[in-house]
Amino acid sequence: MEALNQVKNQIKIFVQECNDAKSLQLLDLLATGKMLRSKLILKIAGIHEDSIKLCAIVEMIHAASLLHDDVIDESDTRRGQPSVNALFDNKTAIMFGDILYSKAFTQLTFMPSEIAYTISNAVTLLSIGEMLDVDLTAEFNSDYDKYLDMIYKKTGSLIEAAAKAAAIMANKDKDKYALYGKNLGLAFQMVDDILDITQDSATLGKPAMLDFVEGKVTIPYLLLHERLEDKTRLEALYKKPLTQEEAAWIKKQMNLTGALSDSILQAKTLGNEAIAVLKDENSTDLILIMKAMIEREF
Ligand code: FPP
Ligand code: MG
16 A cells, blocks of 8 residues: 555544544545655655554644644635535534544554654644744734744644654654754745745635735745835735735835745745755655745645
């Protein structure tokens, strides 16, 4: 069986062990994503029983966090399909998330303690990251360090932990792989924030330039805000539905000030730093994953 299918199968086995028909039914409704974290784990640790189990644990935690996130964000779609909170209700999404991540933690207790610590500590960071994300949308955040700290915790921490845990499992240099995972997560989030501005709604599968309307001051907006002599117009547009003219004005200013190109540069710098750290590790595939990440257009 192809390795990612083995991971999906392992998730099903773990959920079957919970002895609950409804949980299995809900699991079937979850759309699987790109399984980025599993791909990293399998590339770093190889394909065997323990690495497949680690993948399943990490994917279950990730799925749980998205179930909760869709409740928090009041989102009715996930990966192009109706979310569990939309299909059922918030209560079901929260409870199924709880089942998935507690079962993942139960399985973690069978792993070496350094691996269990690495993953479980990342889940605390992930949860703090989500709280920071929500809090940062209360008012215009112009603090770049707060943005960076938030995206590290919300998106970087679990990818970092997955790569680090896989390196521990394979007796590889855990710090190098942790840095790779962290930077991959940061670059992923930055590219996501950039595509929100540069891509159209059809490509994104959601309205374009939605982040700012939703209160998210992402990296291109942070750099633009820093560089604008008169910041009042940008600040006045914050959290408001944008007219075509307003959206065009923001984009034009982002191009004029270099805010957009410097955001792309920042994501690439993080990616290249990770590639440099891995250069002696014989990790061509990981380098290709990073290159695809910083050059992706959707
Ligand atoms: C998606 O962000 C959300 C996350 C990456 C993390 C969410 C974390 C929690 C809800 C903490 C709880 C954790 C567990 C294990 C229950 P987004 O809303 O920016 O992205 P989206 O567009 O994919 O929704
Ligand atoms: Mg969300």
